Amino acid sequence: MSYVRALVASAWAGWQRDFGWTNPIAGLSLKTIGPIASVLAASTVYWLGSSAARSFDPTNLAYILVGAALYAHVAAYSWVPSLAITEGKWSNVFTQVYISPKSSPPYLAGRCLASFATSAITSGGSLVGASVISIYLFNTGLPFVLTPVSIGLLVVALVVNIFASMGLGFLLSAYTIFATKFEWALPVYVSGLLMVFSGALFPVTLLPWPVSAVADVLPFTEFIRAARVALIAGYPGSFWYYLGLSFVGGLVFLVLGLAAYAAAEHRARRLGVVDRKAV
């Protein structure tokens, strides 16, 4: 029970960190503008390329809109545990977390969950916003299925994907706890790698083997596939099959992440580098 309280308190701290300086509407709007533009940039590249090749297909445009919005969603909250450590070292919050009765994993998980909530709202907003603008800019329809069932399935997929994203967050944190220099580069690497290797913008088969084989089984790839099945009319495959793969992969990621973080934390305590800011 006390772990749940620690988790909730940490999630609240994360929410305050993101929106304490403004009201939530202004904060969420600022956080949505960027993803809308990012999704639009990807869809414009597709529209321009496919129009030149006379192969434009609204289904492919929908494929890119969903993929671009969701990879950004994963990237936005999976690195937050790592950010919580980096920021926490400089603001001395992380040291306080260490000396509190609970250890740091509930704190990092809570921060991650707060960011998940924010990112789910902003990525949903960016998908809707970018889709509406795309319809106007490219003068086309989009084969989205917008029913309570399809939206419900998307929400289920978003929730199931938390395991994989949190697992990735703990894996990154295992590095960040020792890092004093390049930890600020992590978000762009997480985002960039997901953009290329999660089938967000193009099929992973386009990547060279064996990279394509690894990308094909990543839980993030399966999550985006499941979301596409839920939202795009006629998109091939089974929602529950892809979601099952995403869930299993997510559990593997989470177990690996927690184990790596526990080992890193243990070592960091022994070496006395928990509050190290510079080498």
Next chain:
Amino acid sequence: MRASLWLRTAYARMWVRTKSIYGEPLWVVVTIGFPLFTSMALSLLYKSSNASQYTGFAILGGVMISFWGNVLWSMASQFMWDKQAGLFEVYITSPAPISAILVGMSLGGVLGTAPSAALVALIGWALFNPAISPAWPAVLVVFTLTLASLYAMGMALSSLYLVYGREADSINEALHEPVSFLSGVYFPQQMLNFPAAVQIAASLIPLTIGMDALRRTLFSGEGLQQISFHIGVLALMAAVLLVLSQKMLKLLEERGRRAGTISVRIR
């Protein structure tokens, strides 16, 4: 004496910034991530759309987005961070001219970003080998003027960011992608059906004019004469933004002195 002080200040600020990059070559790893992955992903997207001839747009976009990122994160918000670290007080109480500090910071920023931008270009060209038809003198002139106007915009923004506290990061994040989308960093934005007001707003961003001119000179072989309008506009933008940044900085510094907020580190 005044000119000598200005030059020495600019050199000193440039040296610090350049040294911070070249003194730790692994820093390139940090700055190259976003532009490299984005240009790779969008090149692959062009390729998967059967439009390999456009992959060069994505690579050029990756090169220029490196500089835009530097302008936002290391120019616009730099004074805000300097204020938090207590350095800004040192700047304004010393005889060093603020304009020299800004220019030095810009030159250091360009030199510091150059390695990652060059690597994006090299890796992109090696992987996708896009067709180019460059008019090199025109490319060089446009590239220089685009950077000059872009960093002048960074100077103007830096004065604005002085009045912000924690919200500066959120504003940077909110500006980064929309500006690169409206400017058509990865595609010719004139081909989009933007409303006139949006088109006009986009034209006020130096990156929009610069990207268009760079694509024309690099991929269509247009020379100095064909892009003279772009050159004129970029030069004008650089000059106006430079003057504007001086005026705004003076104004906000004065306001900060009167309100007693100039040394308030965290709001």
